[in-house]
Amino acid sequence: MTWHVTQPLWEAYSQGELNAAAQASVEAHVTQCSSCRAAAAAVVPPSPQLWEAVHRTITRPHLAPPLRLLRALGVPEADLVILGASDALALSWGVAVGGALTTVIATALAGARQEFTFLLLVPLVQVLAVMASFSATDSLRELATSTALSKLRVTLLRTAEALCITVPATAVIGVVIPHLSALAFTWVLPALGLVLAALVLHTWLPAWHAAGITALTWALVVATSQTHLTSAMAQGLAAAIALVLALVLVARTTPIRRGGLR
Amino acid sequence: MTTASLTDVSVTFGRRVALHPTTLSLEPGIVGLLGPNGAGKTTLLRTLATTLPPTTGSIVVAGHAVTGTSAQRVEARRHIGFTPQEVVFPRGMTAFGFLDYIAVLKEWKNTQRRHEEVRRVLDLVELGERGMSRVSKLSGGQRRRLAIAQALLGAPELLILDEPTTGLDPEQRATLRNLLSRTHGTVLISTHQTEDVAALCDRVIVLHEGQVRFDGSVAALLGAAAGRVHIGPTASAGAVHTWRTGTGHIRSVGGDPAPDSVTTEPTVEDAYLLLRADDHLSSGAHA
Numbered sequence A: 001m002t003w004h005v006t007q008p009l010w011e012a013y014s015q016g017e018l019n020a021a022a023q024a025s026v027e028a029h030v031t032q033c034s035s036c037r038a039a040a041a042a043v044v045p046p047s048p049q050l051w052e053a054v055h056r057t058i059t060r061p062h063l064a065p066p067l068r069l070l071r072a073l074g075v076p077e078a079d080l081v082i083l084g085a086s087d088a089l090a091l092s093w094g095v096a097v098g099g100a101l102t103t104v105i106a107t108a109l110a111g112a113r114q115e116f117t118f119l120l121l122v123p124l125v126q127v128l129a130v131m132a133s134f135s136a137t138d139s140l141r142e143l144a145t146s147t148a149l150s151k152l153r154v155t156l157l158r159t160a161e162a163l164c165i166t167v168p169a170t171a172v173i174g175v176v177i178p179h180l181s182a183l184a185f186t187w188v189l190p191a192l193g194l195v196l197a198a199l200v201l202h203t204w205l206p207a208w209h210a211a212g213i214t215a216l217t218w219a220l221v222v223a224t225s226q227t228h229l230t231s232a233m234a235q236g237l238a239a240a241i242a243l244v245l246a247l248v249l250v251a252r253t254t255p256i257r258r259g260g261l262r
Numbered sequence B: 001m002t003t004a005s006l007t008d009v010s011v012t013f014g015r016r017v018a019l020h021p022t023t024l025s026l027e028p029g030i031v032g033l034l035g036p037n038g039a040g041k042t043t044l045l046r047t048l049a050t051t052l053p054p055t056t057g058s059i060v061v062a063g064h065a066v067t068g069t070s071a072q073r074v075e076a077r078r079h080i081g082f083t084p085q086e087v088v089f090p091r092g093m094t095a096f097g098f099l100d101y102i103a104v105l106k107e108w109k110n111t112q113r114r115h116e117e118v119r120r121v122l123d124l125v126e127l128g129e130r131g132m133s134r135v136s137k138l139s140g141g142q143r144r145r146l147a148i149a150q151a152l153l154g155a156p157e158l159l160i161l162d163e164p165t166t167g168l169d170p171e172q173r174a175t176l177r178n179l180l181s182r183t184h185g186t187v188l189i190s191t192h193q194t195e196d197v198a199a200l201c202d203r204v205i206v207l208h209e210g211q212v213r214f215d216g217s218v219a220a221l222l223g224a225a226a227g228r229v230h231i232g233p234t235a236s237a238g239a240v241h242t243w244r245t246g247t248g249h250i251r252s253v254g255g256d257p258a259p260d261s262v263t264t265e266p267t268v269e270d271a272y273l274l275l276r277a278d279d280h281l282s283s284g285a286h287a
Helices: A007-014 A020-032 A034-043 A048-059 A065-072 A077-084 A087-109 A111-135 A138-145 A151-176 A188-202 A207-228 A232-253 B041-048 B070-077 B095-105 B111-124 B140-152 B170-181 B194-200 B218-225 B268-286
Strands: B004-013 B016-026 B029-034 B056-061 B080-083 B158-162 B186-190 B203-208 B211-217 B229-232 B241-244 B250-253
Touching (some): A007 A020, A007 A034, A065 A077, A077 B095, A077 B111, A087 A151, A111 A151, A111 A188, A138 A151, A138 B095, A188 A232, A207 A232, B004 B041, B016 B041, B016 B056, B016 B211, B029 B194, B041 B056, B041 B158, B041 B186, B080 B140, B095 B111, B111 B140, B140 B158, B140 B170, B194 B268, B203 B268, B211 B268
Parallel strands (some): B029 B186, B080 B158
Antiparallel strands (some): B241 B250
16 A cells, blocks of 8 residues: 555545545545554544444344345335235245145045045135235234224235235146146135135134134035036125125224124 | 223123223323222223223223224224233244334334334333344343333323233333333223332222222322221231231231231232222122
């Protein structure tokens, strides 16, 4: 080094009295010169504002990769906090992908009962993935109830977050697995009804209890009437049930009830 | 200025009456809620915090009817901070992340202002340096303070704390008292720690079997026990409670004083025990 930052130069720099060229020269030099870097701390003590900024940077929560992706897609930061509270999506997306793979394997191995297996599992994957997204924050339900944010908004956010993975994954299964093309999309309306049923139950029960009850009920329905589930009447009935359940869900997640109902 | 009012509010679970028709008005200041387990304290707090709808009656918080329209109920919730008796934190969350999540649920949409508010309440409960710690790594007392911190978000007009000092050591309790004593709104605290009531509260409400048994100042509660607590070598006949103190003398709450005993100043605990004993006597007389 041919020169070092002198005391008067440090003082002028720290007080912002240098012109832009001189300031840049000092900064470029300090990045290269270890002795001037060491002297800098003594000459220019870190200001409280600087420490405050450092503290803020350190204590700012870091978003998990899936949430950063959603932020890049324009999802508001506050919504990302809600989604991130459920294990940063890990559990619900894990259930979604795991459930889809399980469905593929179970259906392939089911032989003559391929259609039964497919119709049983595919809607349940949606239910389990959605309920998984609620399970992480189940313990805070009472606390969340006392807050002002719309519960319907939270419910829809979490449901959409889980379904955006499960629906495409399971739709592909129906198309890819041979002999199932006739059933490829017959699960959509029953799955919608089941997800809504689980969400309605979840307004009273913990997430996994709601998922369990829904799964058992669906297993009974499929076991007793699988040959009729693909009929237009069954699909219409599923749509009607889903509509009713949607209305119940809205009623349960918006505080329009009078006292006395619980 | 009334922060919250309850008019003929009752809560029943099936045939069991958890809270008989109760009318209360809460003004700014710290109100202590005392009562044995099952007296209806938590039911009253949950009802006021809008997490449990009343069976009958009406509740107004900050001028908004909790039992009215949905819009009014949501507006009332904007003025309430609530710490339930037990908060089970989601796994994996940091202290900051937990408060950030609750702040979003309290409609803090602007990220920068929300984070500033989270840092403010973390500092208030002396957890400013533990913000990035996972909740599972915090001690029981720190978790309790974190549960209280979320209720402080937004400096609500009505702060409802269900047994906030449980699990706190004496120093942490003193810190919490200091914090609450600087709160400008209305604070309603349910507690079994009568010394907290004596140290903090302007007003005390005693619940017994779902009914308000006493509602008045701490001085009035103490006044009701004046002359009924004695200390001496022998216990008072028919005393409600007696125990040997560190000096070897026996402290008797209620009863007929022994001739060699002297009357002593009652504590809030003495007054509370006497009130409870009087309740038992009147229950027995009615039976």
